Amino acid sequence: MGETLIEVKNLKKYFTVKSSVFSRNEQIVKAVDxxxxxIKKGETFGLVGESGCGKSTLGRTVTRLYEPTAGEVRFEGVDITKLGSKEMQVYRKKMQMIFQDPYSSLNPYMNVEEIISEPLDIHMKLSKREKQERIEEILEKVGLKKDALEKFPHEFSGGQRQRIGIARALSVQPEFVxxxxxISALDVSIQAQVINLLEDLQDEMGLTYLFVAHDLSMVRHISDRIGVMYLGKxxxxxxxxxxxxxxLHPYTKALLSAIPIPDPARAKEAVYxxxxxxxxxxxxLPSGCRFRTRCPFATAKCAEVEPEMKxxxxxxxxACHLYEE
Incomplete structure (x- = not known):
């Protein structure tokens, strides 16, 4: 790891919403501000925060599933926010996504072979034999047997369905996922298996991950670096x-203190x-620092000046005034 794969600069994603169904008044939601x-090549960058903080919106804006309101997303030095649909097609292949719900993200009317074939048909020109070999190869890599090809999503468990989603994402040999x-929709016992699978595939295929989650204990095991997000920042x-x-940040401290400790003796001694x-x-949104309304260390400056990342x-x-010189 050393060379930067993705560089995000001053990225914004705003949504316009109506104050009510019958109102013409519109308001702005600054989901990413x-x-x-x-993110460096071969790295896993974890993104954590409470539900509604904007982390999923950020990930989808980086991959241009959402069009950014402003800012830059540079992939290997190229600002993909300025590319047209035809130019962007090259980067669609390089940037793939694993979705949260492994059931709703898979077409229930397509079998596994058809699901994995779809991105191959869009992004790669392969002969019938080459495509079949690619499908069987990626299926084996995610830990599924060849006889799964003719089955449909409803015939699998949640963990197996997520493996199919992973196989679909990796079939076109992306650089970034x-x-x-x-893993949030999976049983706890299955989560660790999927995390281990993602790590093995990363080592084998040289993948770079943006791993969005709210479970800090799981993010810890897979991430090289972690970004903590609060209300779009x-x-x-x-x-x-x-x-x-x-x-360092009071919000990060609070999130970490809320992680359950399995050892009862240590849990009693822990400071919550x-x-x-x-x-x-x-x-x-609050003026100045957005966390100030919930922060025990907030001062008058926090309400007036937005802290810069240092x-x-x-x-x-x-980004906190407590650490300014």
């Missing part, structure tokens, strides 16, 4: 081990720092 970060809550970016050992107050409406330690960035 001026976000910048980068967005895993959008890829990334408030902290750090190497995974460093974030868990030395969280719950997040107080209600999550502000995305239609009426490097506090090596590769450890935080």
């Amino acid at each position: 001026d976000v910048s970060f980068s 967005l895993a959008d809550e890829a 990334i408030v902290e970016i750090s190497p995974s081990r460093e974030l868990y050992k030395n969280p 720092e719950p997040i107080t107050g209600e999550l502000p409406s995305p239609l009426d 490097e506090v330690d090596k590769d450890h960035f935080v």
Whole structure:
């Protein structure tokens, strides 16, 4: 890891909503608001935060499933936000996605062979024999047998369906994969299996992941670096081990303290720092720091000035006035 694969600069994604069904008044939801970060080749960048913080929207905007309102997304130096549909087709192949719900993301009227064939037919010109070999090869890599090809999604368990979704995403040999809550719909016992599978495939195929999740304990195991998101903003970016050992932002500390500890003795000694107050409406965001309405360390400055992202330690960035000189 060293060379940057994806660089996001000042990315914004705003949605226009009506205040009510019968109203003509429109309001703006700033789902992603001026976000910048980068992902290196071969790296797994974890993106965490509460539900509704904008992390899935950010991932989908990076891959241009959503069109950005403003900002840049550079893939190997090329700003893909400025590409037309024909030019973007090349990058569609390079950037694939694993969806949250392995059942609704698979066409129930298509068998496994047809599901995996679909992206191959769109992005690659293969002979019938080459396509069949590719399908069987990727199916074996995700841990499914050849006899699964003729079966339909409803005939599989949740974990097996997610493996089919992974096979579909990897069939065209992408460089970058967005895993959008890829394990949250699975049983806990199956989650670890899927995480291990993704790590093995990453090593074997040289993949780069953007791993979106709300389960911080799982993100810890798969991520090289982690970005913490709150109300459309990334408030902290750090190497995974460093974030868990030395969280800086009050929001990150609160999220980590909420992770259940399986050892009863350690759980009694642990300091629990719950997040107080209600999550502000995305239609009426607080001035200054967006976390200030729930932060125990908020000052008058927090209401007036929005904190900038600063490097506090090596590769450890935080947007908080507590760490300003």
